[in-house]
Amino acid sequence: MAKLNIDHVNKxxxxxxxxxxxAFDVKEEEFVSIIGxxxxxxxxxxxxxxxxxxxxxxxxxxxxxxxxxxxxxISYMPQSPSLLPWRTLLxxxxxxxxxxxxxxxxxxxxxxxxxxxxxxxxxxxxELSGGMQQRASFIRSLLSPQSLICLDEPFxxxxxxxxxxxxxxxxxxxxxxQRSILFITHNIExxxxxxxxxxxxxxxxxxxxxxxxxxxTRPRDPSIVLTEEFLKMKQTxxxxxxxxx
Amino acid sequence: xxxxxxxxxRPTSVLILLLLFWELSSRWMGIPEWLLPAPxxxxxxxxxxxxxxxxxxxxxxxxxxxxxxxxxxxxxxVATLLHLIPKVREAVYPLLxxxxxxxxxxxxxxxxxxxxxxxxxxLIIIVLVCFxxxxxxxxxxxxxxxxxxxxxxxMAGATQSQIFRKVEWPYALPSIFSGLKISATYSVxxxxxxxxxxANKGIGVYMTLASSSFRTDRVFVAIFFIMMLSLLFFLxxxxxxxxxxxxxxxxxxx
Numbered sequence: 001m002a003k004l005n006i007d008h009v010n011k012x013x014x015x016x017x018x019x020x021x022x023a024f025d026v027k028e029e030e031f032v033s034i035i036g037x038x039x040x041x042x043x044x045x046x047x048x049x050x051x052x053x054x055x056x057x058x059x060x061x062x063x064x065x066x067x068x069x070x071x072x073x074i075s076y077m078p079q080s081p082s083l084l085p086w087r088t089l090l091x092x093x094x095x096x097x098x099x100x101x102x103x104x105x106x107x108x109x110x111x112x113x114x115x116x117x118x119x120x121x122x123x124x125x126x127e128l129s130g131g132m133q134q135r136a137s138f139i140r141s142l143l144s145p146q147s148l149i150c151l152d153e154p155f156x157x158x159x160x161x162x163x164x165x166x167x168x169x170x171x172x173x174x175x176x177x178q179r180s181i182l183f184i185t186h187n188i189e190x191x192x193x194x195x196x197x198x199x200x201x202x203x204x205x206x207x208x209x210x211x212x213x214x215x216x217t218r219p220r221d222p223s224i225v226l227t228e229e230f231l232k233m234k235q236t237x238x239x240x241x242x243x244x245x
Numbered sequence: 246x247x248x249x250x251x252x253x254x255r256p257t258s259v260l261i262l263l264l265l266f267w268e269l270s271s272r273w274m275g276i277p278e279w280l281l282p283a284p285x286x287x288x289x290x291x292x293x294x295x296x297x298x299x300x301x302x303x304x305x306x307x308x309x310x311x312x313x314x315x316x317x318x319x320x321x322x323v324a325t326l327l328h329l330i331p332k333v334r335e336a337v338y339p340l341l342x343x344x345x346x347x348x349x350x351x352x353x354x355x356x357x358x359x360x361x362x363x364x365x366x367x368l369i370i371i372v373l374v375c376f377x378x379x380x381x382x383x384x385x386x387x388x389x390x391x392x393x394x395x396x397x398x399x400m401a402g403a404t405q406s407q408i409f410r411k412v413e414w415p416y417a418l419p420s421i422f423s424g425l426k427i428s429a430t431y432s433v434x435x436x437x438x439x440x441x442x443x444a445n446k447g448i449g450v451y452m453t454l455a456s457s458s459f460r461t462d463r464v465f466v467a468i469f470f471i472m473m474l475s476l477l478f479f480l481x482x483x484x485x486x487x488x489x490x491x492x493x494x495x496x497x498x499x
């Protein structure tokens with residue numbers, strides 16, 4: 001059974017149709033990336049799944065249950081780390097769990113340690129680097145009780161070096177925890193390296209243009225980005241994207 | 246400490262020069278004592294008259310603290326209410342601003358007519374001058390909360406009250422303290438004005454008595470203590486602010 005099922009969803013703001021008959025699913029423990037031209041309604045899709053808005057038509061299902069307009073059904077990692085500046089790192093990473101009344105400081109501490117942030121538990125966000133803040137933000141979403149994690153272009157604001165490091169770290173961490181992930185990005189390479197499946201959205205109104213199955217085995221080594229097969233897939237996706245532009 | 250000396254020597258020397266000029270001019274030009282007493286004469290009166298005005302001073306401090314506490318509580322409550330219920334905000338906000346346009350000097354005698362000479366009309370005056378800066382600063386603080394925090398909280402499924410307690414309230418703390426600092430100095434003024442109306446104790450009373458009997462030195466003593474009280478109050482709240490917003494660090498802008 002699918003973890004998340006987007007069932008022919010339509011959404012418009014005023015006369016502006018943003019999502020049109022959008023349908024796809026995310027399976028249990030699957031890593032799915034969504035790429036598409038900017039302004040194609042990727043963020044709107046997340047807001048719908050997050051329950052901030054309701055779709056005009058269609059249904060969003062999580063574990064077979066309808067979650068249209070229901071807030072807090074998913075765990076969320078935003079584009080900017082959005083750590084609360086008056087909370088220490090430790091207090092920040094438990095926030096997602098705290099909202100739902102579950103606190104496990106012990107798990108939090110061991111996760112902070114595994115993320116290479118030990119010694120910073122009681123530091124405030126402004127004392128951490130951008131990469132460290134993003135790690136904290138991801139730990140926060142992992143510690144949240146929901147089983148599906150939605151990541152909204154989490155690495156787009158980082159520099160190239162930090163981004164590569166963070167991608168590797170994200171993969172390692174995810175492989176240990178095996179949660180279902182829905183990942184928005186505009187970086188084809190990032191999508192290919194990380195995911196099991198890539199969903200390409202069309203320009204507005206967004207609908208599923210094409211789906212790609214990523215054939216690489218796990219665990220993945222960062223060096224696969226230089227293999228011929230990888231580059232070939234990148235090319236295919238790229239040409240498909242070009243049709244849209 | 247070194248820093249204090251480096252920053253403080255300029256204003257301190259200006260102050261000393263000013264006092265010196267005052268002292269010398271009142272001695273050499275023979276300005277009468279009732280018109281403008283020399284600083285030394287004021288200090289002398291301040292020391293010898295302590296037992297005479299100490300009860301007045303403590304009465305004013307008590308009145309100020311009580312009024313300030315109630316005023317702050319009212320200010321915070323008003324801000325919270327108006328923030329959480331936008332319809333009330335629309336309805337009441339103009340009224341709030343109007344309340345600040347009433348001249349206190351005119352309102353004060355009215356309050357005495359309505360509530361007598363007890364402590365109640367005095368507290369009302371202090372609360373009236375105190376609550377407004379706090380309410381306005383706090384509401385601004387709530388409203389300026391970064392959207393990304395609220396967005397995250399909503400996506401994570403936080404309730405309205407969780408968002409308020411965990412995000413908006415701490416975010417507004419620095420603004421709240423700005424309001425508190427302004428109100429702290431206002432509250433001392435408010436207390437003195439309210440005592441002019443008719444009280445049997447307080448620095449305001451002491452001042453009225455002194456000026457009507459041409460004891461200008463005592464007026465200056467009163468002025469000095471009013472200034473000190475405001476300053477002390479201000480410093481106290483600054484310290485409290487430093488402690489409450491210690492997460493901000495030296496170079497962080499939250």
